[in-house]
Amino acid sequence: MSLALPLAQAEPVIPDFGRGSSCERNDDALFCWSWVKDNWSDTLQPALLQHIALTLIAISIGTAIAFALALAAHRRGWLTTPVVIVTGFLYTIPSLALFQLLVPFTGLTRTTAEIALVSYTLLILFRNMLAGLAGVPAEVRDAARGMGMTESQLLWKVELPLALPAIFAGLRIATVTVISLATIAVFVVDEGLGDPIYNGLQQTFSTELIAAGGLCVLLALCSDALLVLIQRAISPWARAVRR
Amino acid sequence: MNDFLDALDFIRDNASLLWQLTLDHLALTGAAMGIALLIALPLGVWLGHVHRGSFVAINISNIGRALPSLALIAFGVALLGIGFVNVMVALVVLAVPPMLTNAYVAIDGVDPDAVEAAQGMGMTPAEVLLRVELPLALPLIFAGVRTAVVYVIATATLAPLAGASSLGDVIVDQATYRLPGVLGAAICVAVLALVAELLFALLQRAVTPRGLRAGSREAAETVGPQPAATEVV
Numbered sequence: 001m002s003l004a005l006p007l008a009q010a011e012p013v014i015p016d017f018g019r020g021s022s023c024e025r026n027d028d029a030l031f032c033w034s035w036v037k038d039n040w041s042d043t044l045q046p047a048l049l050q051h052i053a054l055t056l057i058a059i060s061i062g063t064a065i066a067f068a069l070a071l072a073a074h075r076r077g078w079l080t081t082p083v084v085i086v087t088g089f090l091y092t093i094p095s096l097a098l099f100q101l102l103v104p105f106t107g108l109t110r111t112t113a114e115i116a117l118v119s120y121t122l123l124i125l126f127r128n129m130l131a132g133l134a135g136v137p138a139e140v141r142d143a144a145r146g147m148g149m150t151e152s153q154l155l156w157k158v159e160l161p162l163a164l165p166a167i168f169a170g171l172r173i174a175t176v177t178v179i180s181l182a183t184i185a186v187f188v189v190d191e192g193l194g195d196p197i198y199n200g201l202q203q204t205f206s207t208e209l210i211a212a213g214g215l216c217v218l219l220a221l222c223s224d225a226l227l228v229l230i231q232r233a234i235s236p237w238a239r240a241v242r243r
Numbered sequence: 244m245n246d247f248l249d250a251l252d253f254i255r256d257n258a259s260l261l262w263q264l265t266l267d268h269l270a271l272t273g274a275a276m277g278i279a280l281l282i283a284l285p286l287g288v289w290l291g292h293v294h295r296g297s298f299v300a301i302n303i304s305n306i307g308r309a310l311p312s313l314a315l316i317a318f319g320v321a322l323l324g325i326g327f328v329n330v331m332v333a334l335v336v337l338a339v340p341p342m343l344t345n346a347y348v349a350i351d352g353v354d355p356d357a358v359e360a361a362q363g364m365g366m367t368p369a370e371v372l373l374r375v376e377l378p379l380a381l382p383l384i385f386a387g388v389r390t391a392v393v394y395v396i397a398t399a400t401l402a403p404l405a406g407a408s409s410l411g412d413v414i415v416d417q418a419t420y421r422l423p424g425v426l427g428a429a430i431c432v433a434v435l436a437l438v439a440e441l442l443f444a445l446l447q448r449a450v451t452p453r454g455l456r457a458g459s460r461e462a463a464e465t466v467g468p469q470p471a472a473t474e475v476v
Contacts, residue, residue, distance in 0.1 A: 030321065030322075088440075089437065092393055092436050092437050092440045093432075093433045093436060093437070094396065094397030094398075094400050094432050094433065094436050095397060096397070096400045096401065096411065096414055096415075096429070096432070097397075097400065097414065097428075097429035097430070097432040097433045097436075098429075098433070100414055100425050100426060100429040101426060101429050101430070101433070103422070103425075103426075104246040104247065104422070104426070172305075173308065176305065176308045176309050177308055179309070179311070180308065180309060180310065180311040180312065181311075183311040183312075183313040183314060184311075184312070184313055184401075186313070187414075187415070193311075193314075194311075194313055197311075197313055197314050197317050198313070200317060200321075201316075201317050201320060201404055201405075206320075206321035209314070209317040209318070209320075209321060210317075210318065210321060212314070213311065213313075213314030213315075213317055213318060214314075216311045216314055217309050217310060217311070217314070220308075220309035220311075221306075221309055224305065224309070
């Protein structure tokens with residue numbers, strides 16, 4: 001390489017626009033780890049956090065509503081059937097349709113997504129809470145009353161702790177369901193793991209959708225396991241009985 | 244509310260298109276359900292009959308629930324490409340777990356005394372299965388089928404993303420059909436799912452042996468659209 005080389009004979013300067021590894025540029029593999037590494041902080045991580053936020057909000061609101069409904073139905077039995085019919089109706093409407101049907105009211109917002117997600121938790125949570133409360137043996141209730149407990153003491157100190165396994169079973173199903181359904185929320189709001197999945201669907205490059213879909217499944221399984229651990233931690237007495 | 248009136252107008256003006264898409268939707272649902280039934284029921288019934296594989300049979304529906312339908316369809320596109328068959332495969336994957344779990348739990352949970360009595364009467368294992376276990380388990384098995392049907396109808400809405408036709412065609416194509424079209428199709432999908440749910444609830448009642456009917460209302464209600472794995476901790 002002599003410095004005297006005429007400029008015209010030098011290599012043409014092509015700026016290197018192609019980012020990432022050859023596997024990304026040539027799209028020759030089903031899955032590129034390097035893409036995941038490069039896009040973790042600006043695509044996958046935010047989507048994952050939004051997904052967790054969507055789920056937590058939906059589960060919290062759903063639990064509060066279902067809890068109120070279950071308590072009411074526990075006291076007044078006739079409420080059970082109408083609540084099951086209404087929440088069952090909501091549960092049956094396909095998610096994509098429900099999201100769209102809410103758009104005229106709440107627009108393309110996070111609120112729309114949350115209303116739909118909450119509505120899917122109600123049937124599961126309500127039914128399990130009620131089953132848990134109904135499963136408390138009558139003798140236990142009598143014993144508690146005999147000890148002089150008030151109705152609210154009976155509820156918080158006796159009935160709810162005994163209903164915990166059923167309530168948690170419902171929470172686990174609801175959480176996993178919401179995590180899975182929250183991907184569909186991408187049709188109304190660009191949030192959560194549905195976004196990279198939907199992006200990936202529109203390209204031939206498959207890494208993005210596999211990574212995001214995989215994260216979603218992983219999130220569901222981890223949340224499920226976490227709920228099991230929480231349940232064990234807050235109901236130490238159940239372990240002794242179960243084993 | 245105006246949007247919904249426009250949506251009803253859209254349904255009226257595009258009845259033939261929506262009808263065609265509904266038929267496509269049902270074809271996709273039917274094909275997927277047919278295959279899923281052939282896989283899930285014999286396997287679940289057999290596992291329940293021999294009381295084996297409870298861990299797999301019960302947990303498969305938990306795992307199935309964790310699979311996001313959108314991701315599953317997306318995987319299908321990535322691995323198999325686009326088209327009717329590939330969407331169908333994704334739907335089969337979603338439909339098998341709830342039916343398998345319910346079939347297993349239903350047969351496995353048949354009162355052992357009833358089975359023993361049947362054996363004492365000299366029934367062969369096949370007779371025990373066909374004449375005692377299956378009839379007693381039918382309501383719960385049917386609950387699983389019902390769950391799966393509603394789930395598959397809901398997910399078939401996503402089919403156009405993977406190149407198959409369904410009512411979702413209109414829903415995901417707001418650019419062409421505008422909001423009234425999207426809402427109109429969404430109403431159709433919702434009605435379809437609700438009708439299917441109702442139809443299968445009635446069928447479930449019809450297949451319940453008369454002797455079980457009094458108590459079965461309660462059983463069916465606690466199972467409902469949720470598989471019996473609810474109580475698995």
